[in-house]
Amino acid sequence: MGTSTQARPTAHDAFGSPVGVNNFSIIAATVNGSGSQTANNAIARALFKMGIPTTGKNLFPSNIQGLPTWYIIRISREGYIGRRENAEVLIAMNRATADEDISKVPSGGVVIYPTEWKLSESRDDVTYYALPVQQLAKASGASAKMLSYVANMAYVGALVTLLGIDINEIDAALMHHFGGKRKAVDLNMGVVKAAAEYCQQNITKRDPFKVERMNATAGKVLIDGNSAGGLGTCFGGFTFAAWYPITPSTSLVDALTDYAKELRVEPDGTHTYAIVQAEDEIAAIGMITGAGWAGARAMTSTSGPGISLMTEYAGLAYFTEIPVVIWDIMRMGPSTGLPTRVSQGDVLMVYFLGHGDTKQIVLLPSNMQECFACGWQSFDLAERLQTPVFVLSDLDLGMNTWMSDPLEYPDTPMDRGKVLSAAQLDAAKGFNRYEDVDGDGIGYRTVPGTESKYAAYFTRGSGHNKYAQYTERADEWEANLDRLHRKHEYARTIVPKPVIDEVAGATVGIIAYGSTDQSMPEARKFLADRGVKTSYMRIRALPTTAEIHDFIQRYPRLYVVENNYDGQMRKILQMEVPERAKDLVQISKCDGLPLSSEWIATSILKKESK
Amino acid sequence: MAVQEPPIKVNRLGLTRDDYKGRASTLCKGCGHDSISQRIISVAYDLNLDPTHLIKVSGIGCSSKTPAYFINQSHGFNGLHGRMPSMATGAVLANRTLTALGVSGDGDAMSIGLGQFIHMVRRNVPMVFIVENNGVYGLTKGQFSATADLDQELKYAGRNELPPIDVCHEALVADCGFIGRSFAGDPRQVEALLKAALSHRGTAILDIISPCVTFNDHDDSTKSYAYGKAHEQIISDFGFVAPQEEITVDYDPGTTADVTMHDGSHVRLRKLDEKHDPRNRDAAMRVLEEAHIKQEFITGLIYINEERPALTEIERLPATPLAFLPPEKTRPSREALAKVMQEL
Known part of the structure; x- marks a missing residue:
């Protein structure tokens, strides 16, 4: 691989920072069910193991096979993890969406596509690299059945050469993925190596995007929120779980089941728990209500439509005062909505779930450590308060891979509440x-x-x-x-108190919760750079605590940032602190995507400039 | 000489029959459900059931109110309409030492709760599930339920133009291992069925026709006292022999067969040559089909099979109830978490 003397001008992100070494995003556009997740996870994990802060987001359809899917890997030397509006490096592997995918690449970006497409490279402000994907896959000797799966490894190999990813880390990531099965790894690595060599010999690099080893991920782990929640539930001493499959919550119970089999089996083979797949969500909550009544630590996990079905039992458990834990991995509604897209749309429904004057306890995790902590804290709160406790996670937290500090062991003994012997x-x-x-x-x-x-x-x-x-x-x-x-x-x-970051001289208070927190550090820096000093409060539970009321009283202007259409948390805060209702400003968006740092920052800046 | 008080009769647990009583019933005078509650009290006393290990569960409706009217010393849960089976499922898994006694009605079990009913049977949740079946919604003043017979007339609802759902049929199709039908006006049979049902390994379904004196006890009702008394056809004769009891009565060889229950008790089937053999699933299906077609009121033990393991046996539960496991059994160690972190 040579280096062209005609390098294109360095691209900038929306924040004006140059993108290039360890600061850009990759988007892989593929066809659902083609096995591209193996390739995408390998890239993300390899980058993480190279010590570079990396986050992966899967934008996938409600479909088993055939519809378009995108995977975005953000590489940020600053350690930012929020979604960005742009991805500079496009891996175009889906012909059906290629035209639109290419049109979205920012000026100065890169398009990698299969040679077989015979694409006319019509944009002159992006760099095209053609990759003979089919040829490389066929050369691997993979069976016809495996061909489309290993074909994805061609773009992994291309990135090894074009971005400078350590090929040994790809190998290690695939070993992790395939649970140490060398044969499967070798088949895939054959294509990775062939593609890497092809690029070295045939492609002249003409773009600024590169990765270099750092030491910013030492001691950190990669995990998704549903695995963290399942693990937390396991360490929370759950003894009963009942559930009904629904995206995006299914993987929480899957993780719980796997971890329980590993961690909660007695030497005699008996289990210190029972997990039942119910016939529907009504039965799932019915079972945990019966189990909680009889003294078990009982939980279920679902998403919005399941919560709707659970409403009657949630009211009964509230009124009969039975401890149960209900996870809602929020997805986009109303109705079936966008089942594989994120939103924070269940906040109002869950807080008041039940008929009559019902007020539920709601926990709002923002990161992997909190997903884990909610797993055990929810039981302590439910048994102490003798009431349902809801954990509102969402698809972005639950199903995407996040870099995190290691999950922390519960720091308090179990609280089983007021139970008489x-x-x-x-x-x-x-x-x-x-x-x-x-x-x-x-x-x-x-x-x-x-x-x-x-x-x-x-x-x-x-x-x-x-x-x-x-x-x-x-x-x-x-x-x-x-x-x-x-x-x-x-x-x-x-209930957990909010996390508050108070900045001296700030006249603006930002309020957020859940997965929206990921974009806040970057958004606040953007605002600070433009003279808007902000203090920040991240709400971690409902009902509101005294700290939340105090924060709202301290700031003349308050922006409530959330991923739903109606500004649901804002409405709750307006009810809780009615005298400040008009000063609580709605910053909300609901398009199925995690809120980007750019959108949050510019939305607030626009209001502040008025 | 002072008059000696007659000794108060107690069972093997030292409890009197009164100890198994509940609060005063608020149902209509003469309601079949109250008669069933009395049978439950007698049977619990006779079988020396430990009230602290019995749970009374129900849904919504007249029948579902009755758990408050028997065995005060047992925990009771009057839950949601049609959703008692799921609640009972969770409770018996949380504590495998509990004996669950569910009381439901025809609306609760066969209309709103048919789904949970079938899934309870499919899972073989260890419990006795009584359907106090009167073919009518009482608390909402007289609508037809799904078990009302074709062409029945009700003051509120007029003529019923739809065929009934048969509780026993549904149970049999879902592979239930204990199915009995009886009549609230036949206390001897209700008690015998209840005793055997309480010894069954999994879900025991008792469909007990229980006349609604207010809305469905008129002369041309098929769920009335008069109709039941006149038309009851007992299809199987059996006795219940508790584990500790000596078998004293002898029958002619070849005329009886014993089914050994999960707890060591026996159900002794009599006069096998004359009547229905409840061990035969095909025969049970046929008997129910014929009764459905001819609109006959058959009662007795319809099907019995102790082979299918109960849900609590499948779930690999430890000896200590899940609800009572100490934290050291349910919270893995700090080292275990460190190891998981290493592997991520």
Whole structure:
């Protein structure tokens, strides 16, 4: 490979920084079901192992095979992980979308495409590299069945040469992917090597994009949020899970199942848990409600449509005060919506899920460590508060690969809440299930199988008094709602507090939560560079805590950034802090993609410039 | 000489029959459901059931209110309409030592809850599931349920133009291993079926015709006391022999057969040559088909098969109930997490 003397001008990203060495994005446009994920993951993992901060995002269709899919790898020497609007290096492997894909490449970018297409290279502001993909794949000797899979390795090989990716790291990444099966790795590596050599001999590099080894990922791990959540659930001491398959939550239970088989099997082969695939989401939440009532740490995982079906049981569990944990890996609604695209559209629904005056506990993880932590904290909160706890993750967090500091072991012992033993019951000669003994709104409970004649009580969704007896008396009904309200107020004091970054002299407060946090460091730097100093609060739970109210009181202008159409968190904050309602400004977008740093920054800047 | 009080009768657990009572019923006077509750109380007392290891579960409807009217010393959960099976499934997996007694109705089990009913049977959730079947929605004042017979007349709903869903048929198709039908007006048979059902390995379905005295007990109703008494055809005769009981009554050889239940008790089938053999699935299917076509009211043990393992046996549960496992069994070690991190 030679180097052309006619290098094109260096491209810049939307923030004006030059893109080039360790600062650009790659987008692989492929056909769904063609096995391109193996190739994409290998590239991302190899870059990560080269010590370069790397994040991978999969934009995929609701389809098994045939529709277009894109995988974006961001390489950021600064360590930024948010989505960017542009990707400079296009790997065009899907003829059906090629014209539009190529049109989106920013000036100065690169297009790698199959020679077999005989493409007319019509743009003169991008660099084209043709790669004989089919020829390279066929030369590998792969069977006809495997041909389309190994063909993807051709672009991996091309990037090895064109970007300077260490080929040994590709080999190691494939070994990781194939669980050490050398034969499968060799078949793929044959194509990688052939493509790398082809580029060395036949292509003259005419672009500025390169990677160089760094030391910015030492000690870090690559993981997706659903795996982190499943692992956290496993370390949270779950004993029962019931679920129904739905994208994008399925991989959470898959991870939980795999980790549990590894970590939660006794020497005699028995399992310290049970996982049941239910017939639908109604049955899934029914099962965990029964299990939670009987004393298990019970959870389910679903997405928006599943939450809709769970509504009635969520209200029952709230009112009968049964601890359960429900993960909602949010995707785009209404209805079936865009099942494989991200949104934060379930916040309002989940916070008020149930009929009547229901207020649920909601946890909002923003990163891999928090996805893990929610796995165990959710159980502690659910059992302490005797109520459902919802964990609102989303498709971007859940299904994409993130660079993270290692997940941290739970730092507090399990809190099993107020559960009375047979000895305690016999000593007290009874208990009143829904009596507020401690002033926190939480009664004491018993579980079936407690061997005391005083243990039993009757659980019902209909009106009940503090003795758990049926009642339709107005005063008893109201007293019960008052107690539930006290419990909600108590919950404010124990749910995770927001993370606040206060900047001296800032007059602008930015509020975000969940996956939107990924773009904030970059967006805030962009704003700061243009003289807009911002303080930042990331909300981690509902109900709102005192810290959230204080932050909102401190700033004249507040921008609530979220990935939904209606500005749902903003609406909740407006209800919670009504006197500041008009100062809470909606910055929301809902197009199926994670919010980009550029969009957030420019949207706020526009408002600030007015 | 002081008059000696007669000794209070207690069972092997030292509990009186009164200890198995519940709160006062709020159902209509004469409701078939109350009669079934009384049978449950007697059977629990007779079988020495430990109330602390019994759970009473139900959905929504008149029948589903009844768990409050028996065995106060047991935990009860009056849950959602048609969704009790899932809740019971979670509870028995959380604590495998529990005996679950579910009470449902024809609307709860065969209309809104048919899906959960079938899946409960398919999973063979260990529990007794009673359908207190009166063919009518009582709490909403008299609509037809899905088990109402063809051409029935109701004041509220007029004539029923659709055929009924048969509880026992549905259970059999879903591979249920214990299916019985009875009549609230036949206490002896209800008790015998209940005792055997409580010893069954998996899901036991009891379809008990239980007249609704307010909305569906008129002369031309097929779910009335009068109709039941006049038309009940007992298709199988059997006795229940508890594990500890000595078998004292002898029958002529060749006229009886014993089915050994999961807990060591026996169901003794009698007069095999004359009647239906409940061990034969094909025969059970045929009996139900014929009764459906001829609109006959057959009762008794329809099918019994102890071979299928219950869900709690399939799930590889440890001896200690999941609900009572200590944290050291349910939270892997710090080292285990470090190892997972290494592999990422």
